[in-house]
Amino acid sequence: MTLLARWMSLALLCICGSAQADLTIEITQRLDDATPIAVVPFTGIEAENTNTGSIIRADLDRSGTFRTLDPAGLPGRPGSSAEMLPGAWQNVAADLVVVGNAGKLADGRYSFRYELLKKGGLERILSESFTVDASRWRDAAHYISDRIYKQITGEPGVFATKILYVNQYKRDGRKRYRLELSDVDGERQVTLLDSVEPILSPTWSPSARQVAYVSFESRKPAIFVQNLATRQRTKLTDFAGLNGAPAWSPDGKRMALTLSRDGNPELYVMDLDSRQLTRVTNNPAIDTEPRWTSDGKSLIFTSDRSGGPQIYRVNIASGDTKRLTFSGNFNARGDISPNDRYLAVVHQTGASSYAIGIQDLNNGVFSILTDTPLDESPSFSPNSRMVVYATRKGRMGVLGIMSLDGRFKLRLPAVDGEVREPVWSPYLR
Amino acid sequence: MNIKKIAKITTVSMLVASMAACSTFRGPRPIDPNDDSQFENLPPAPAVESIRGISESAPEAPETGSANLDNPIQGNVVADSSTVINADGSAGSMADLLKVRVYYFGTNLSDITAIAYGSLNAHAGYLSKNPNLRVQLSGHTDERGTREYNLALGERRANAVARYLVTNGVNPSQISVVSYGKEKPVDDGSNEEAWSKNRRVELDYVSGNP
Numbered sequence: 001m002t003l004l005a006r007w008m009s010l011a012l013l014c015i016c017g018s019a020q021a022d023l024t025i026e027i028t029q030r031l032d033d034a035t036p037i038a039v040v041p042f043t044g045i046e047a048e049n050t051n052t053g054s055i056i057r058a059d060l061d062r063s064g065t066f067r068t069l070d071p072a073g074l075p076g077r078p079g080s081s082a083e084m085l086p087g088a089w090q091n092v093a094a095d096l097v098v099v100g101n102a103g104k105l106a107d108g109r110y111s112f113r114y115e116l117l118k119k120g121g122l123e124r125i126l127s128e129s130f131t132v133d134a135s136r137w138r139d140a141a142h143y144i145s146d147r148i149y150k151q152i153t154g155e156p157g158v159f160a161t162k163i164l165y166v167n168q169y170k171r172d173g174r175k176r177y178r179l180e181l182s183d184v185d186g187e188r189q190v191t192l193l194d195s196v197e198p199i200l201s202p203t204w205s206p207s208a209r210q211v212a213y214v215s216f217e218s219r220k221p222a223i224f225v226q227n228l229a230t231r232q233r234t235k236l237t238d239f240a241g242l243n244g245a246p247a248w249s250p251d252g253k254r255m256a257l258t259l260s261r262d263g264n265p266e267l268y269v270m271d272l273d274s275r276q277l278t279r280v281t282n283n284p285a286i287d288t289e290p291r292w293t294s295d296g297k298s299l300i301f302t303s304d305r306s307g308g309p310q311i312y313r314v315n316i317a318s319g320d321t322k323r324l325t326f327s328g329n330f331n332a333r334g335d336i337s338p339n340d341r342y343l344a345v346v347h348q349t350g351a352s353s354y355a356i357g358i359q360d361l362n363n364g365v366f367s368i369l370t371d372t373p374l375d376e377s378p379s380f381s382p383n384s385r386m387v388v389y390a391t392r393k394g395r396m397g398v399l400g401i402m403s404l405d406g407r408f409k410l411r412l413p414a415v416d417g418e419v420r421e422p423v424w425s426p427y428l429r
Numbered sequence: 430m431n432i433k434k435i436a437k438i439t440t441v442s443m444l445v446a447s448m449a450a451c452s453t454f455r456g457p458r459p460i461d462p463n464d465d466s467q468f469e470n471l472p473p474a475p476a477v478e479s480i481r482g483i484s485e486s487a488p489e490a491p492e493t494g495s496a497n498l499d500n501p502i503q504g505n506v507v508a509d510s511s512t513v514i515n516a517d518g519s520a521g522s523m524a525d526l527l528k529v530r531v532y533y534f535g536t537n538l539s540d541i542t543a544i545a546y547g548s549l550n551a552h553a554g555y556l557s558k559n560p561n562l563r564v565q566l567s568g569h570t571d572e573r574g575t576r577e578y579n580l581a582l583g584e585r586r587a588n589a590v591a592r593y594l595v596t597n598g599v600n601p602s603q604i605s606v607v608s609y610g611k612e613k614p615v616d617d618g619s620n621e622e623a624w625s626k627n628r629r630v631e632l633d634y635v636s637g638n639p
Contacts, residue, residue, distance in 0.1 A: 198612040200576050220607050221580065242584060242608065245577040258577065286581040302578055308537070309578055310520040333575035346575050352621075354573065374619070376575055395619070421576070 010391050015344025023186035023399070023412040023419065025062065034067035035152065036094035044102040047110065047137040052102045055138065058185060059145035059159040064408025066154075068093050075401060081115050090120040097121060098148060102137075107405030110137045114144050116151060123169045126151050138187065158184060158381045162425040163388060164202045164211055165399060179213055181228075184424075186412060192226055193233075200421060205248045208425050211234065212246040212255065223257060237270070249296050256280075256290040256299055267301055269316060280316055289333050293338050295330050300324065302332040302364075311345055325359060327366040333377060336361075337384035342404065344369070344378035356389050358404065369402055379424045390420040436590040480552060526551035532590060535627045536571070537587040541593055549590065553597035560600060566590050567631045571624035576610055583608035590630045605635070 034094040037060060041053040053071070060066035071077075075088040079101040089097060100114030109131050116126035126147060132140045142160035149157030167178040177199045184190040193199060197216035204211055212225045222238040223246050237243045243261035248255055255270045259277075265288050267280040280286040285305035292299060293313070300313045309332040310327040325331035330348035337344070340361065347357035353373040359366045369378075369387065378389040384404075391400040393411065397418030412419070528546035532541065541549070556562055568587030570579040587606040595601050616623035 198609070200580075200610075200612070216609070216612070241606070242580055244580055260581070260584060265584070286585070287579050287580065288577045289575065302575070304578075309574070330574070332578050348574075352573060352624075374573070391638070395617075 016420050023182055023189065023414060025058075025186055025410055025412055027062065027410045029407075029409045034065060035096070036069060037066045037072070037096040037098065037148075038069040038074055038092055038094040039098040040074060040077055040079075040100075042100045042102050042114075043077065045104050045110075046165075047102070052100060052112065052141045052144070055185075056098060056145045056148070059142060059157075060148065061366070062185065062410060063149060063157065063159075064403050065149070076343065080113070081117055081121055084117075087120075092120065095119060096125075096152070098144075100144070105131065108134045110134060110140060112140050112144065116148055119365050138183070142183075149163075156383050156427070158386070158427075160428055161382060162208070162428065163399070163422050164204060164425065165419050165422040166199050166202060167414055167417055167419050168397070169414075170316070174355035179211075179423075181211075181305040192231065201245050202421055202423055203246055203248065204252055204423055204425050206252045206426055207211075207426050212248070214244050214246070223255075242288075247290050247292060247299075249292050249295055250294055255297075256292060258288040258290065267299060267314070269299075278316075280314055280319070281321075290333060291336055293336060294338060300334045300336055300343065302334065310341060324361070324364070327357065327359075331353075331357065335378050335380055335387075337380045338382055339384040340386065342380070342400075344380060344389075346376050346378070356387060356402070358387075369406060370400065372400070375400070377421050377423075379422055381424050382427045386424075388422045390422060442495075491601070523551055523555075527555060530632045532630045532632070533625065534586055534630070536624075536628065537582070539582065539589045541589055549593055550597060553594045553599050556594065556603055557598035557600070560603065563603045563605065563635050564594075565605045565607060565633050565635050567613075567633070569613060569627055569629050569631070570611045571627040572611050572614060572619065573624065574611075576612070580608050580610035583610045586628075586630050590632070 015302055018107070035385045039053050039057040039060065041051045048292050052411040057068045061068050070426050074092065076085065078084045078099050080099055086098070088240055095118055097117045098114060099117065100112065103111045105111055111129065111131045113129040114127070115124055117124055128147065130140070145159040146157035146197070149155070149159070153241055161184050162181050163184055164179070164181040169176055169178065169181050174196065176197050177197065179190050179192050179193040179199050179202055180189055192211065193215065195215060195217050197219065199216070200214040200221075202211055202213040209229065210225055210227050212223060214221045215224050219239070223236040223243045224233050225236050226233045236246070236255065237257065237259065239259050239261040242258055242265055244258040246255050246257045253272055255272055257270060258265050259268050260266070262279070265286045266282065266289050269278045269280055270276065280299065281301070281303070283305055285303050285304045287301055289302040290299040291301070297317065298313050298315050300311055302309050303312050304310070306323070307331045310323055311331050311334040312321050312323050314321045324343060325345060328348055331345040333346045335344045336342070343359040343361055345357050345359065346354050347368065349368065354375055355368050356370045356375050356378045357366055358369050370389065370391065372391045374392050376390045378387045380387055386401055386403050388399055388401045390399060393413060396413065397420045398414065399419050399422045400409060401412070526548045532545040532549070534540070534542070552564070556564065566587040568583030568585070570583050584606065587608055590638070591604045591606050594604060614623070614627040616626045
């Protein structure tokens with residue numbers, strides 16, 4: 001099957017499955033040494049007319065690590081290794097085969113059974129069966145993808161994670177804004193807030209049960225916290241001046257944020273139980289866009305104290321501050337990878353162009369990750385392997401996902417309007 | 430009076446022509462006749478003629494530009510630092526300067542450009558004579574760079590204008606500042622012409638009481 005035909009069938013797959021999704025997926029680059037794998041359509045039932053195998057196939061293709069074979073070319077549709085005819089699978093163009101079955105129990109729950117096989121079905125690497133509540137059948141498919149990914153690469157997969165982002169759209173000639181989240185494949189999109197005023201700086205709590213963001217609904221920026229299960233909103237800060245860039249501490253008990261109530265933008269840390277504020281920076285420059293290191297002791301942030309925006313790290317207890325970025329005149333909106341190894345920044349590459357740059361915090365090596373001219377808001381996946389960011393396709397704002405080694409990228413345009421400010425969720429429990 | 434007005438206009442136009450090459454100032458913001466939001470917080474606008482007697486009549490916010498510019502002064506009047514506000518409130522030029530409500534900035538800068546001083550002086554004078562009036566200054570940036578940093582940069586610009594007004598006699602309680610960063614561009618283009626229109630502080634008269 002030609003490459004184009006396979007990509008087209010993948011695109012069709014995404015469109016069919018995305019009837020209600022706000023994001024769609026376009027794979028734009030994948031290098032040829034991806035591992036071939038055959039994912040056989042699951043036997044048994046199909047929830048919402050979607051075969052579990054199709055979801056797994058799309059997940060593995062989207063990871064950039066695997067290249068799935070067209071199911072039409074496979075020698076049959078066994079649901080288990082026992083059903084595989086001996087010798088029939090030896091000549092398949094992939095050493096790895098996934099077979100499985102989905103069933104529905106009397107109480108409405110779904111049962112799943114799958115096997116990961118090698119060498120034409122002769123060797124079984126992984127085998128599992130489990131049941132889930134009816135509403136979680138999609139999560140079950142992503143769980144299987146995660147298990148396969150972990151088994152082959154040794155690293156946790158992120159197929160079951162979500163992305164939180166802002167959608168700007170037009171109604172009756174006016175700009176409007178929605179805060180939305182969706183599965184990382186664009187499915188199950190949920191709108192958390194719909195407003196005529198801008199929404200910025202969304203962020204996840206470490207438990208992924210809450211989100212925080214900046215909303216201009218009162219005609220000035222204020223920070224809100226929203227519970228995902230109850231949808232209840234609480235206003236966290238609404239001081240005079242800026243209330244911006246909220247970021248939860250890794251233990252979930254504090255929020256770093258930017259306030260200008262004391263004269264100019266500074267970093268503060270708020271204890272979420274007592275609502276007590278501790279000021280962290282104290283200088284006349286702009287200090288904003290804080291993110292926590294994973295030990296909860298330091299913040300990385302943007303400051304223009306040296307003349308233009310650069311990334312600094314401050315120890316919250318001692319106030320010791322160290323500059324981290326030295327490449328070029330503009331580095332802002334840093335995000336630290338969960339393994340603390342990499343810093344992603346918005347880096348100015350030319351008079352009017354901005355790309356995502358990655359700094360290796362171990363050796364200081366700085367490299368440019370993206371090659372599009374107006375990129376922003378990088379956010380690491382929880383396995384530290386990929387970055388989601390905001391970019392442009394033509395004039396429209398779209399999201400991009402890039403693997404850190406630059407080998408794989410895909411684009412997520414919106415169906416309605418533009419999307420930006422993406423934040424990758426933590427692992428979901 | 431008409432002759433005086435015409436003479437002043439001529440002076441203004443000549444000076445503007447000579448400064449056009451190096452200025453970042455683009456003149457009064459074009460009013461979108463379809464955008465009703467600009468009229469939300471305005472007290473009733475008096476006709477231009479009534480501003481003449483500022484010290485005699487009840488203080489009101491000066492008239493903003495309107496789509497029809499029903500205005501005895503012809504042409505596109507721009508603010509100029511060489512235009513002097515006379516002690517008697519020289520109504521013609523004062524009204525024009527008060528009509529100017531947008532001030533522009535260079536890339537990454539929050540310095541008020543010299544060409545804005547004339548209009549800012551006019552607003553400072555008007556506000557200090559009318560302590561019941563309040564203005565909101567909103568700071569904006571172009572689309573380049575990150576959102577939160579641009580919120581801070583927009584605030585820095587609005588604060589620069591606020592400080593200038595206070596230095597020139599306005600009570601700080603008459604001024605409120607908000608920044609929209611890059612969230613509310615007037616031009617959605619991705620070129621220097623659009624960006625230069627977006628790097629701005631807007632001055633809006635809001636209702637008298639906080």
